[in-house]
Amino acid sequence: MTRAWEINPELEVQHLTMRFGGLTAIGDLSFNAARQQITALIGPNGAGKTTVFNCITGFYKPTEGMLKLNHEDGKSFLLERMDDFRVNREARVARTFQNIRLFTGMTVVENLMVAQHNTLMRASTMTIGALLGSRHYKRVEADAMEKSKYWLEKVGLTDRADDPAGDLPYGAQRRLEIARAMCTEPRLLCLDEPAAGLNPRESDELNKLLLSIRDDHKTAILLIEHDMSVVMGISDHVVVLDYGRKIADGTPGEVKANPDVIRAYLGVEDEEDDAEGKAAAAVVHEAVDHTPVAAAVLEASLETPRVAEKAPARKAAGPELLKKPRGKADDLKLIWGVGPAFEKLLNKVGVWHFDQVASWTSADIDHVDALLKGFHGRIRRDDWVNQAKKLASGWRPDNDIGERPATVKKPAPKAAKKGGRK
Ligand SMILES: Nc1ncnc2c1ncn2[C@@H]1O[C@H](COP(=O)(O)OP(=O)(O)O)[C@@H](O)[C@H]1O
Ligand SMILES: [Mg+2]
Secondary structure (H helix, E strand, O other): OOOHHHHOEEEEEEEEEEEEOOEEEEEEEEEEEEOOOEEEEEOOOOOOHHHHHHHHOOOOOOOEEEEEEEOOOOOEEEHHHOOHHHHHHOOOEEEOOOOOOOOOOOEHHHHHHHHOHHHHHHHOOOOHHHHHOOHHHHHHHHHHHHHHHHHHHHOOOHHHOOOEHHHOOHHHHHHHHHHHHHOOOOOEEEEEOOOOOOOHHHHHHHHHHHHHHHHHOOOEEEEEOOOHHHHHHHOOEEEEEEOOEEEEEEOHHHHHOOHHHHHHHHHHHHOOOOHHHHHHHHHHHHHHHOOHHHHHHHHHHHHOOHHHHHOOOOOOOOOOOOOOOOOOOOOHHHOOOOOHHHHHHHHHHOOOOHHHHHOOOHHHHHHHHHHOHHHOOHHHHOOHHHHHHHHHOOOOOOHHHOOOOOOOOOOOOHHHHOOOOO
16 A cells, blocks of 8 residues: 555654653654645643644754655755744744634734734835835735635634634634634644534534645645544544554554554543543544444454463463452552553453552563553553552542542643643
8 A cells, every 4th residue: 555654755753752851751753744645643641742743843842853844846844953933934834722822802814914924024024115005015915815815714704804813612713723824824734633622513614624725725734633533534644642652653444443542542531630631532432432443453352361361370470360350359440540441451361459460570560561562661650560559558549639549640730731831
């Protein structure tokens, strides 16, 4: 099968690493996004998706790695060396934000005109031309107005052109953000969860809009999206992140059938105190559940008692694994990082009790990690062993304050980390 993203990439991300203090938000990530295709970047909350956008668009300087944008005319840009202003103006990369950023006090059409400010400023030659009404400036201004009108029509906001942007309903604000980005005529459009909060009709309209941007405006789209119906419906290529690492990369069909992907999503449920994440996870979960291929793969992985076949219970080396619980099984979901799906998988391989987990050596962790391919180092990262020790000793979390047995800190709550990172 020909893969456009391998042959003709608009964007090449190579060995991208982004660290914040001790936290590696993105670890050695490489992928391409093809010209005139829709590439979806998906993954559970906190996987590093927005951070990838922040690196591409010049908001963050990556710790390591190369981000190369290739224009069709042969010009290339190393985005990691450019500030956000030049990434937009010269490399022609535009973005929207996970949390809408519009000038809410300006009208809808003013928001679109402001987006074209650079072009207008260049034409005004120190603004005196504008003051004197030079013909060149007038023409450029008329062009900008034409473009605004075109995109207003396209996103169905012509009737609201003179209303303050802040008065628009949520879905309309999302569309206005896309229109604003398109007014800068990008070669690569980066959209951070554009379907979040949309109703099914709006979501459907958004799909059509994105397909038209791809096909009629020959623009490459990089799309962060939680809504699997959007992802599977319109993407040409899907890249899956989990804990800052790539776990899958392929066509929607390939990715949908990948057991690692399914597990990564099922694991996300554990972020129960993150309402946004939970809602998003539920949507994904639903989509995955209702995808016959995915469901079949998950089912198969659950039905195969891998350990029972491959390794006899209680080997001389390796963790203690039990065919059945000793009496009543512990509620492994009390370990932060373990959700219902992981608990089921753990039971399948013979883990039922806190004391089993509490006794794991480093080699045992590797053993279990390898048995359950989808875990990708979660056991160590979330310090399951020390959590289990605490739980095995009878400690229970105070649910009223959302206490966790984790000895590692959960990433800061959304509200606290909003400033400056989105
Ligand atoms: N500016 C920052 N400072 C510290 N940590 C950050 C910053 N931006 C993102 N992170 C952390 O990086 C990880 C990935 O975050 P993010 O890219 O927002 O994930 P996603 O968009 O996939 O939900 C999270 O653990 C988050 O807390
Ligand atoms: Mg994000």
